[in-house]
Amino acid sequence: MRNRGAGMVSANNSSRLLLDYKAEHPEAYCEILEYIFGEDGIGVNHLKLEMGSDINSSSGTEPCVMRSAHERADVTRGAGYQLAADAKKINPDLTLDMLWWSEPRWVSDVDDLYAARYQWYKNTLDAAYETYGLKFDYVSAVQNERGADLEWVKYLSVHLKSERDCPYDYAGIKVVGGEEVCTWGFADRMYEDEELMHAVDVVGSHYTSCSTARAQQLAREYGKELWFSEASSPMSYGQGTYRFDGTHSGLSDLNGVLDIANRIIGMYPNGGMTLYEYQPVVSAYYDGVCYCQKQLISAADPWSGYYLLDSGFYMSLHFSQFLKKGWAFVDSGCFSDGKPGGDGHAIVDAVYSYMTATDTESGDYSTVIANTTPEPIAYTFRVSAVDKASAPVGVWETRGPDGGSYDAHYFKKISDIIPEEEQGAYTYTVLVKPYSMVTVSTVTPRRTEYKNKEASEQALLTLPYADDFAYENYPPDYLTSRGGAPRYTTDQGGAFEVEQTESGNALVQQITAHTRAKEWGFTPDPVTCFGDDRWYNYSVLVHVKLDPSEEPAKNYAGVGLRYTLACNAVSGYSIRLYQDGSWALLAQDTVKARGSIGDFDPGAVHALHIKAEYNVITAWIDGEPVAEYVSRSESLMGAGRGALYSAYHRNCFSRLVIRPTADAESYITRYDNTDVCFAYEGAWEHQTATGFKHYKRTISQGKEGAVCIVRFVGTGFSLFGETGKAVLSVVIDGGEPRSVQVCETGPREISYRCDGLAKAAHTVRITVAAGTYSVDGMEVIGGEVPGF
Template identity: 30%
Template structure:
C-alpha cells in the first residue's frame, strides 16, 4: 500500500470499483491545435537539436505530451488570432502544396507517432472563394484540393471541420460529406466547432444532416479562460449516440493554466461524456508581443538562441496520453468526483482494448487536505502491480513533474492511495512511460547587424524569423528583371476574415523586442498601385490583431511618404509626411527607416526624404507591410545597429508617490525580494540600467529576476546572479512600464499596495500607476 505524508485533518475517503465489464464510451484521444493562428510559426526556424527536442516533447510517445491528435489550420491568408496561416491556393486554380508550415508539422508528428490522427479546420479563406462567401461550393472544392495536397505529403486526414467558431450551414455540411464520399476520402466530419450544443437539436429534426455529421465538436465547454470546473454537454447531444468532443479548449498559460486543463481533461467526460480533447494551441512558438505568447505545451520564442521552456501543461496531458490509447473505453462507474464533492477533485478510468490493462487519472487541483482513495479491481482487468505517477502542479520545480513515485501491489485486487492536494496522478498497469531530459540553451538577444537576401532557403517558404500577421509573405522568383529569390505578398485580394480588426492590411514582423536604436532597410518593388511599409519598434499587439504599437515608414507608388505611429486600437498618428519622386511600378527602390532615440528618419535610395521626432516607442521588433492586398515584393532586408544606450545608475521611483524599487533589507543574496519602499537614496535603491538588466549597485551587481523563470501573473520578482536569461531582461516602454522580455508581462506592485516591503510581481500590462517606473 502506498501512502503519502499524514494530514492534520480527517482525510476525505473515496471507494472505487474498477469493473472491466461495466460500460463506457470509446476514448478518441487527447491532442492539440497548430493554427488559429501563427502560434507554431517559429518552431520550424529553430536550430537542431532544439527543434527535434521540441517536436519530441510534443509528439514522441513515452517522452512528453505524447499527443494523440493534431488539428492543423487550413490556412486562409488572414489573421486567425496571433498571426496568419498561408493558403495553399492564393488564387483560383493555382495550388501550391508546399505553402506554409502545417504540412511540415504534421509530417514531423507522424514520424514520431505513426498512429497520431490528423484533423483539419479553416479559420478563414482566400478572397476569391464564393465571392466572399465561405459556405459555398468553392470552399468544398478548396477543401478537396487541400486533401489532395495532404496525399502528396503522404498524410491521411482523419477528421475535417467547417468554419471555426462560425456556427454551421446544414446544406454545406451535407454537400461536404457527399463530396468526401465521392472522392474516396474517409475523413469523419466534425461540427460545428462553435460554442454550445445547438447542432444536436438541429440534427434531431434533420436526419440527413445527422448522416453528414459524424462527430459533434464544441469549443470551451467548460467556459472560456475560466477555471474549467464544470464541463457539461446537453441531454440532446448525448442522446444522439455520436461521439462528443471538446474540439477546442485551453487558451491558458502553459504553467498557470495547467490546473484548469487538468480539470477539463477529466471533467469533459464526467460532466459531458466528451471523448476527445484538443488544447489550443499546441505550442507558443511566436513572438512575446502577441496576445497568447505563453499558451500551449511549451514556449519557444527564440529560434536564434534555441532557448525554450517546457510547460506544466505538457505533463498534465502526459498523465492521460502516455497511459491510454484512442480506442480504449471509459468505465463510467469508475469515474466521478472524489468523496462525491467537486472540490476534492475528479477521477476517470479507461480500459485497454486487451480488456486487461487500465489507467486511472486523478486530479486534486482544488483539494485542501490529503485524502484517501481505495480501489477494487474486478471484471477481468489485471489485479497485478500498478505504477503510480504524479505531478505537483503547485511546484515550479521540474523534478516534481511527471514522476514515477512507486509501484503498488494490490491485495486481493484492492489497494489504497493517499492523494495530496494540487496534484495529478495516474495509476496504471501499463509500462513504457518516460520523461524527456533534453535541456535548452540559455536565452539570448538576436544580435545586430542582421540581413536576409531571401536567396538561402529557409525551413518553409516563409523566410527565417518572419511571422505574418495578415496576408502571406512567401519567397518566390524576383520580379522587375532581378535574378534570384525575393519576398512577395501572395494574397491578391482581401480574404474571408476570421478576425474583425479595423486595419487588416498584410504585414510581417521579426526580431527581438529589446531592440532600441537601429535602421531597417529593404528593397521594394511595386507590382501594382499601392503602398509599402517598413516597421520599427514593434511592440504589443492587441488581441486578434486589433491594434499594434509601432512606427511605420510608408511609401506610395506615386511618391507620397509618411512616418506614422499606430497604437493598440489601430489609431494612426501622422508624425511627418511629404512627397518624393514616384517609384512607379516594376522598379526596385531602396527604402530605409532609421530609429535613433526620438529621431525617426526616412531614406529612399540612400537620400534622406524626411524625419520626425517622437519618443512614444522606445524598443521593439522590425517588420515589413502593405496598406492593402497587393502583391508587392521585398528583397535585401537588413537591420543595422544604432547607438547603444549608455548605462546609468540611480534610483527607480514608482508612479506610486514616494515609493522606489528596493532590495529587501539591502541584501544582495540570491532570492532577496525586489520590493517597494519609501525613497531614501540608500544603496538598496541604486540600480544600474544599461543592457536590458536592472542590477543592484552597479554593472557587477545582482539582477532583478522573475522567480524560477515563471511566466504567470503574480510570479514574484527577486534578485539573482545575472545569467543572461530572458527572465532577467526588461524592456522600458515609453509609458513607464517595464516589460519582462520572457513573458511580456509588466513589473507590478500587487493591488496598488503602498505598504513598505510589498514584493513586486509580474502582471498583465495595464499602464496603471503600480506598473510605471522612472528609469535612472
Template identity: 30%
Template sequence: MSCAGTTIILTAGDVAAAARNRNGLTYKGFGVLSGNATSSLLMDYKAEQPQAYWRLLETLFGGERPLMNTVKVEMGNDRNNSTGPNPCVMRDRSEYPAVGREPGFQLAADARRYQPGVRLSLLRWMAPTWVRSNDDVYRWYKNTILAVYREYGVMADSVNPDVNERTADLEWVAEFARRVRTDTEGFLGDGTDDPNAGFASDEERELFRRIKVITSDEEITGTFAGDVIAQPRYLNAMDVASYHYSVEDDPDGNFTRLAEEFDKEVWNSEAQAVFSNSADRPNNTNGDGVDDPRACTGLGGPGGSLEMANTLIKGFVESRRTHAIYQPAIGACYEHMEYAAKELVSARDPWSGWIYYDAGCAALGHFARFSKLGWESADPDEPADTHGIWRAIPQASGCAVGGNNPVNGARHGEPSYLTLAAPDGGDFSTVIVNDSGLTARYRLVVDAALAACGKPLTIWRTAAANPGERYDAGWLKPVAIVEPTRGEADITVEPWSMVTITTLDTVNRAQDGTLSAKPAFSPNLPVAAEHSRAVLDQDPEHGVLYADDFAYADAPTVETMKHGQLVREDYLASRGGDAGATPRYTTDSNGAFEIVPDETRGHALRQQIDWTHAGNAWIEGDPRTAIGDMRWANYRVSVDVRFEEYPGRAPYVLLGAREMGGDKFTTDICGYDFKLRADGVWLLRRYGDEKRRGHLEDLRKAAARAGASAFLPGAGGWFTLALEVAGPTITVRLNGAKVTEWTDDRPQSAGRVNLGTSFDHVRFSNLRVERLDGWSPYYTALIDDMHLVSWDDGVTSVLEYDGDWTHENGQGMFTYMRTISRTSSAGASLSHTFDGTGLDVFGPSDGGARIDVLVDGSLVAPQVRTMATSGALRTQLRVEGLERGRHTVTLRLANHALWQVDAIGVLL
C-alpha cells in the first residue's frame, strides 16, 4: 500500500530570503551533552582504550561534514541530577576550579583534535552550597570558564545563566549578558595577591566578552519568547532561545518570529536520541499502527531512529529549531540506571573497549553528511553568507506527523521532510522520513532559476538490514541516482525508512551500476561485533576479577589536547589531580568518590561531600558509586575502610554486591549490601530491606571467635569489610571474621559492586573482587530479550522463540534496553544454545508462571515456579549447575500465566 503523494517546491526566492538570515535559519547541526554522570566512564576509555576513545571522537567530530559540532556541559554540584551527579569543580568559593575532574571539558578539548572549531556550551543544574546569590553564580561560571580556557585553550561559546528546566529569569539573563560583555575584572581571585586574578591576556578578555547568552532550557515549550520580543533589553541580551524536547512553538508563533524576524538562534538544547538499540530493533512485533498489531516496524516504531529524525524535522517546521543537543549522545556510564538506553553511542565497558554506534548516528548523517552545517560569521560587517552555511528552507519543509514528545503519529504515512540549501542555491539536500508501513511518494520540484536545478539527484537511504546481512547493512547507503525532468523528480520512500535526496556529487558508479560512497560522504560508523564485550576478569590465573588500590602508581600517562596540542599527562593529574581525581571504572549516583593523597596508603579513594557541601539534588539519596561489570555473578568483594573525624552523629560505610540498576533511588539499589556505622551498628540488607542486624558487641564476639582484629569504633583506624555472594547465600566478614550469613529464597543472581557512605568523609583502599571456588564467577553474556540473531550476519540464531510471543520496543527506562518479550500461551518456549554451566532469566514476574526446563532435549525440571520480582533486571528463574560444556536449554511455559522475559544471563 502507499499513501497520497506530497509535492515539495524549492524556489530561488525562498533560498535567497533564507540566505539573508544570518542566525535563525542557518542549520547548525548537532551536539553532545555531557551531564548527569553519563560521561563518567569516558576518561577510562581515554586512559585504558585510547584507540577506541580517539576513534569515537573522530567518528563524531571528524571530517569535512562532522556529525557533531558542540559539547554542552551541565555544571553540577556532586548531587544526583538524574542518572547521577556531575562533579563540582568549585566546592568552595575560594577553590580554584578543578576542571580536570569534569569529563565534558576534556571531551570538548579532545574533540578539537579533529574539529578545531568545536563549540562549548554551559548550563547549570543544582549549585554548590556556597552559591547563594547571582553574584555567586557569576563567580562560579566565570572562574570555571576562565580555568577551562587556561587549562585546555577552549573558551565557552555560549552560556545559559539560568537553572536547567526552570522558568526563565529574564532580568538575571539580561544582567548576566551585561556583565559578560563589559567585564573588566576577569578571574575573581582569593585575595589581592592571588596570581590567578584578572584576565591573563587581552585575547582571553575579548573571547570571554563574546560569549553568547542562552535562554532558558525549559523542559516544555518555551514560555519566554513573547516577553523577550516585547522587551528590547531582553531581546538584545539573548542570543539563543532554547528549550527541551517539545517541538512546538508557543500559541503566538513567537519562536518562529525570533528566528525569522529577529534573526535569533532557536535550539532544542536537550533532545532525545534512540530508545533501545537499532541493531536488535528489527526483531520487534510493535505493530504498524494501522492494520497489523504485530507487524515488524524495522528501524521504525516507538523510540526509534526514524522518530528521532521526525523530531528534528518537526522541530524546525513548527518552531524553527536549527540545533539539537542530545542527552546523552554518548552513554559512557553503567547501563540500566535512570534514563537508560536513550543514546546514539553506547560506551559501557572501558576494560574491553566495546563501543556500539546506533542507527541514530546514521539518521544524523542524513542531515550532516549532505550539507554544510554550522554558524555564519557573527561580524555584522561581513556578508550573512560568508561561511556558506546551508539554510533550512521553511517553504520546502513540512511535517504532518502527530505528537510532540514523542513525535510518533506517523503510522498513516504522514509526510515529513526538511530541505537544506546552500545560500547561493548551487546545491540542496532534502531529508524525508517515512515511519510507517506504507510506501510514501513525493514529487520534488526545483525552480529553474536555481543553479541546482537539473542536477542529478542521489538518494541515500537508511533502513533495516535484510536477513543474512550484518545489522548495519542498510544504514546510510546510496541506492539510486535520479535524473530530473525539467527540474522535477518523483521519489518513492519505502516503509520504515528515511532518505536524503541530494545534488551533491557523493557517489561513484561502477560499470554494473553499483553505487558506492565517495570517501568524504561515507558514514564510517565502526561496527560492534557479536561477542565483543569481554567481561572484566583482570587476573583469572589468581582468581581476581578486579583489584584497585586507588594509587595507580603504574598507570600509563594519558594524551590530552591542550591549546591545540596533544600532550601527555600523569594519570591522576589528567583526572583532577590532588584536589580529587576520578577513580577508574566508577559511576557515582550521588556524592563524589575521588582519589586523594593519603599519608599511610599513598593515595586512597575518599567520599568528598559532607553535609555542609551536600546541595540540592534531582533524586535525593546518600553517596554511592558503582564499580565493575554487571555480569559478575558469584564473588567476594573486599575493601579497606577508614572513617575520618566527624563532628556529629556516627557516619556509615556501605559495601554492596549484585547491583544491576533498575531504580532511580540508588541508596537501596544493591541486591545485597552491608551497612556499618562508625559506632558498630550494622545491617545486612536486600534492596534496602533489613535481613540481619547487629551491634558493636556482636562484632567484638565475632572477632574473638576468629582470632581477628576487633573493630574499633569511631574514626582513625583502617579495617577490612568483605561481602560474599555465592548463589543464594550472602556472607559478611569484618577483618576476616564472619559477622553474619543469610540465604535468600529469591536470590538476585548478578550485578556490580557498590561503595557507599553517609554524607561524611570516608576513605577506601585495596578494593578486590575475587572468584569463589566452586561457583561460576560471571555471565559470559547478558542477552537482551530482543537479540534473536547475531549482529554479524543477521541469521545465526541467538535466542529462539517458539509459539505466540510479542517482542516490543517502547518500554520504560527500567526495562533493560527498553524492550520486553511476552507470552501467555502454554507451550510457548524460549531456547538458547551456549557454552557454560547454566543460565538465568530476568524479567518482571508475579511468580505465577510455571516453566518446564529442558536441557539438551530432556525434561529435567517440570513446572518450575518463577520467582516473584520487583523489576525487569531481577532474577525470576535459575537453571544452574550444569556440567561445563555446550548445552541447549529450552524454557517452555507450562500454564497460561503471563510470562515476561527481559534478559538472559549465560553462566560461565
C-alpha cells in the first residue's frame, strides 16, 4: 500500500480567525498556509471541510451556505472554502472533501429528504466551483460520527455518477463512508450490500489506529482505501509541562506529542490506513472552546499576526519531510505494539513503534520511530532490495530539553550514518533515547531550521477599541468576500453577520427558531465573542435593536465581558435586555440582579453598557445605571474577551465601543501553573493532560501543608482554577502571614487575588493550611504585558 500522507479537517469554527489574519496580516497568513500545505511544512495534501449548518459542532458554529431551499449557495460564509482556494495555490494537487455534522432545517424537515439533501450537496459543489474554481475529489456521504443512512449513501453515489448538469465531472467524485468513532461497522455493511460496496470508494474511522480484518480485506481485495479520517493533534503544553509531565520532556502523557506520533505510526501496521487527518491542524479560534489546546499551529492573535508553531508541528515534520505521498509502505519495516487505552483514543504501553516507506522510483527510504519508554532502545537496520540500501542516512530527533529552552531539541539532525555491507545487505544501528522520536532517512529536507515567533510579537489588542461594522478603510469587497463576517469574532451559537440597515451597517444574528438546525451535540443561545482575553478592567457599550417577537419575555439581546469559556452557554458577566422591558445582570449563567424599565419602547434602539472594575460589575441601559454587583465571597471571573448575546431572533447590534476603566489596570499577563514563575514544595499532584476547561489542560492540586511559590513583577496577582474550599496562609515578600478562606470555584474562576502592591518584583509564598487547593494559573496585573 502507498502512503497517502497528512490530511486536515477544517470544521467546528477552527479556521475562523484565518480570515482576519488574511485581512490584517497577509504575510502571516501566507506563512501559516505554507507551513500547513507547503512542501517544507506539514505537507497537508487532503483537506476536508465541514458543510456547516449554523450549529455548534464542538468548538463553534460553522456557517451554513444555504439557509433556505431558495437561497443561492454562498460559500464565502465561513473560512473553509476560501481556505481551500488559497491552499490549492500552494499545493495544486491538494484533494478536497466535505462532510456534514448537521444539515439545514429546510433539508431535514421536508418529506423528500434525499432530494433536498442532494440539492444542498450539489449546490454547494456548484458554488465552490463558481466562486473559487474548486473541484472536489471526494464527498463524505454519512453524517459525522452518527449512524449511517445506507440508502442515502447509495442515492448520493448514483446521482453524482449520473449528473450531467455540472461544471466538471461529478461522476469522478469519490464517496467516503464510515466516519464512525473507533468502529468499522460500516465496512461490515458493505459486505452485506453489493450496491453499497459499489457506491463507496473510501472507508474512514475516527480516533483509532486499529481496524478489523474485514475492513483491511476491503483494501486488499476490493481496492477500497482506509483512512484515519478524523484524528487528534497533540493536546499538550510543551512550553511548561516538561517540568511536571513525569518524563521532563513535555512530549509525553495522554494526547501528548509522542502519543499522537504512535497513533500515526500504528495506523498502517494495525489498521491498514494510509491517511491521517489532523483535526485541527491550526487552532484559529480563541482559547476556552471545547477541545482547545489541540493543534499543530496556534493562530488566535489576528490583530498582531502572531502564531505559534507548537510542539506537534515539529512532530509532524518527522513524517512530512521524509515520507512523501505515493511512497510505498515497507511491511517488514512497520510495527506498533501499543494498544488503545486512557481515554480510548490514546496509544499506551507501546515499546516498539516504527513506520517505514520507500520511494520506488528513487530508492530513497525513511523510518519514523517513537520511544515512549524510560529506557533507550537500539534499533538495528538491515536494508536490502532498495536502490539506496548502501546510501548514508541522516538521523533527526525530537526530545525534551536538557535544562535549556523547552524546544531546544525539536527536529534536530543528530548524526549521519554510513551503512556497512554484511551478507548482501547493509546494516547500521540507531539508539533512540527515552521519550523521544527520530526519523532515519536517506532524504535531506530542503529546510532544516524552523524559528518560532518571539512572545514579544504577541501584541496586545489595546483599548479603546471600536467597531461600527462599516470598515471604510478596508477594500470595498471586505464584507462580501467573507460572507459578512465581522472582524475578530468567533460564533459559538447562532450566526452573526453584518448587514446594511436603515441606519447603517449593523451586526445581525441570523438564526431563528424556525431555521435552527437539529443539534449534533449542544449549541447555546446565539453568542459571539471577540477581542483579547488579556482585557481585565474595561467596559463594553453596544446599541441593540430587538427583532419583533410573539414572545417578548423570551427575546433578548445582551453584551458581556471577561468571556473566557466558550464551551459554557454563558461566560463572564453580561447584561441582557428583553423585548418586554425587563433586564437581567448575570455572572456566568447565574442572575445576580433583575429589573424592568418603565415606558419601554421595544422598537427603539437601546444602549447596553457593562463595566468591570476588579470585583465590581456595573451595568447601564440607555445611559441610566440599572445594576451594580460586587463579588465578595463568591468566585470572580478574571480577564477575558467581550461578547454579544441574543435569543434566536434577528436582533441587531451596532456602534460597539470598548474602553479601559479609568484609574484601574486594563490588562493582565496570564501564566500557566506549569510555567517557571511557579515553584512547589510538599504534597502536590501535577496533572498535565486534563480537560480543555483547564488552561493549557493542566492543573496542580496541593494537600494540607503543601506550598506554592509565585514570582512576578506587577501591582497584583490572581490565582485561578477549579478548586474546593480551602484555607491558605499567604506571605507576601517575607511579610506577616495572612489567612485566606478560599471558596469553591469553577474552571478559570479566580480563587484568590491580591491588588494594590507596589509596582515591583514580588515573591508570594502560599501554604495550604486546611483542605486541598488547586491552581490552574496566575493573572498578573500592573506588570509589563508582552507586546504592549
